[in-house]
Amino acid sequence: MPIDVLCAALGDPTRAGLVETLSRGPASLSDLAAPYAMSLTAVRKHLGVLEAAGWVSRSKSGRVVTCTLNPEPFAELERWLTSNRAFWSAALDRLETSL
Amino acid sequence: MSLEFTLDRFYDAPPERVWAAFTAPALMADWFCPNPSLPTACTLDVRPGGAWRCEMGAYVVSGVYVDVEPVSHLSFTWSWEHEPDEPVTTVRVTLAPEGGGTRLTLQHAETAPGAGADGHRGGWELTLARLESALH
Numbered sequence: 730m731p732i733d734v735l736c737a738a739l740g741d742p743t744r745a746g747l748v749e750t751l752s753r754g755p756a757s758l759s760d761l762a763a764p765y766a767m768s769l770t771a772v773r774k775h776l777g778v779l780e781a782a783g784w785v786s787r788s789k790s791g792r793v794v795t796c797t798l799n800p801e802p803f804a805e806l807e808r809w810l811t812s813n814r815a816f817w818s819a820a821l822d823r824l825e826t827s828l
Numbered sequence: 829m830s831l832e833f834t835l836d837r838f839y840d841a842p843p844e845r846v847w848a849a850f851t852a853p854a855l856m857a858d859w860f861c862p863n864p865s866l867p868t869a870c871t872l873d874v875r876p877g878g879a880w881r882c883e884m885g886a887y888v889v890s891g892v893y894v895d896v897e898p899v900s901h902l903s904f905t906w907s908w909e910h911e912p913d914e915p916v917t918t919v920r921v922t923l924a925p926e927g928g929g930t931r932l933t934l935q936h937a938e939t940a941p942g943a944g945a946d947g948h949r950g951g952w953e954l955t956l957a958r959l960e961s962a963l964h
């Protein structure tokens with residue numbers, strides 16, 4: 730998944746909060762929605778964005794929907810952050826102040 | 829898929845000073861590491877085939893110079909010592925005078941274009957600033 734798609738999915742406080750909650754373990758849709766003063770439909774929409782970006786997987790068992798955080802996006806972000814591009818971008822910024 | 833990227837900067841300093849920043853070990857140690865709190869030391873044998881090495885705290889990156897054309901072109905191989913399995917890459921730095929200052933172009937090519945690479949590595953278009961704002 731392109732880095733900008735991963736980040737755009739997180740660029741919303743509700744979605745960032747959902748990802749943080751799921752980082753502690755899988756949760757049902759209703760448990761996820763509980764802290765938010767918004768409808769189940771609204772939370773479901775946010776989860777849909779996260780799912781489309783690859784952050785979350787949903788599984789259904791009977792009538793219970795369980796959401797799980799996927800590990801790959803974090804690994805991808807970490808990889809990018811420690812990448813050579815990030816290194817050079819920061820180094821070239823420092824070069825400017827040292828000249 | 830190629831993991832090549834190019835960065836472009838303008839510096840308000842003549843090309844000779846930017847060249848010196850890349851080729852004098854004491855000057856390079858001043859800016860090379862993105863993390864200013866890591867002690868940085870560089871040894872640079874600036875000639876084609878010469879070795880270079882920079883230590884930034886526990887991180888070491890090193891390589892060999894390929895092209896050395898003062899003051900306009902410097903290229904060198906690049907590999908991180910803690911990632912020996914990663915392909916060796918090539919960095920090409922070009923300096924051009926521009927309006928009293930210097931236009932610096934830095935190209936970092938990780939694999940030959942067309943060569944197979946890990947399918948999950950995406951494009952490198954997002955800037956640090958966008959990532960920052962997306963994560964906060």
